[in-house]
Amino acid sequence: MRNEQAPQPSSLQIEIANQIMDMIRGGGVGPGEHLTEAVLAKRYGVSRSPVRAALKMLQDRGYLEARANAGVFVSKRVPRMRLDALENPNPTADDLYHSIITDRAGGKLQKALSETELMARYGAPKSVLMHALLRLTREGLIRRRRGHGWQFLPALDSEEALYEAYRFRMVIECAALREPTFKIVPEELASARRRYEDFLARSPRAQTSSAFFEMNSAFHEMLMRFSGNRFIVQAMQQQNQLRRFEEFSSYSGPNRNVIESCKRLLQIIAAIEAGDNVFAEALMLRHLKIACALSIGRRQAPSAVARDAG
Structure with a gap:
């Protein structure tokens, strides 16, 4: 009897995985x-079929686990595992997405472009x-x-x-910590702390700009959710969208500023876990002032920003 080989995964399935x-x-x-x-298909703008195949590939590698009559879950062994990317022999939409963001952030792409120009470039x-x-459309970037x-x-x-955006964040993020409806979800806060600790424990090569941005934006949005104020949450979500190009251009690779940022955010988490929101607010204000000065410093910061960082 002839043995038939299992079909090779498609580029889309590997990309989603x-x-x-x-x-x-x-x-x-x-x-x-x-x-x-359903949630993943909506997130990535695809049908359920490639998502189902991607989940199966990750289950085969032990990153996910299927539970009878319950569904698929992230393996509890993940923090102890090395999450190597699956090799894809062809350029993917994810590769192209990151290239477009990086080039736009670096001033290499005009504000308006045709599909023909983009296909020729990449x-x-x-x-x-x-x-x-x-994907860029769903994220409000194009x-x-x-x-x-x-x-x-x-x-x-x-x-x-950039300066005005950071000043706005200083207003809403510090105010969120003072909201009378502010209430943490201990499990979520502890999970955020572990993510920063795990990021710091990675090799420099694994401390990528995209991983830092996703982790960082999720943390700031989580704190705004804890405020219990829907308008503060919406404002933070808008800021995260605006920040995406800036973050990709700022953090082209592992650097000391990212490491120090993680350490400052861990101090903020520790203060909140201790129930000291007054200290957490002071730490948040200091963190945002430093981040503002560093970001604008790459663009010849005005003297006002330099003073704020002091």
Whole structure:
């Protein structure tokens, strides 16, 4: 009897599997958390079939576990495992997504571009390009122009905009800690602490800009949810979207500023866990002032920012 080989996974299935791993690695979901095909399919803008195949690949590698009549969960052994990306022989939409963000953040892409220009620049087929563009659209970073082409949406693309954004964050993030409705979810806060600790324990090569951004934006949004104020949460979500280009250009690789940022945020978590929100607020204000000065310092910071960082 002839043995038939199992079909090879498609580029899309491998790409989704790696995106799920990035989400786990970046702290978007933690050990023991439930993953559903429907939620993941909506998150990545695909049907359930490639998601189902991606989950199976991750189960085969021990990163996920299936429970009878319950579904698929992140393995509790994940913190002790090395989460190596699955190799994909072809360029993926995820690769293209990161290339577009990096090039836009670095000033290498114009505000408005056509699909033809993008395909020529990156050598990607239209199907892969469209998947990347749809992801950028879902995240509020780009929109289709009337007629043809695509246009990047407003971002923190000037010193003044960046400075004002940090000042705004100082207002809402410090105020959130003073809200009378502020209430932590201990399990979520402890999980966030472990993510920063795990990030610091990684090799420099594994301390990527995308992993840091996803972990960091999730942490700040979590604190805003603890405030119990929906408008503060919405404001933070908008800021996270605006920050994406800035973060990718700022953190092109592992550096000392990222490490120090993680340590400052761990101090904030420790203060909140101790019930000292007054101290946590002071630490948050200091953290945001330092981050502001460092970000604008890369763009010749105005003297006002330099004074604020003191």
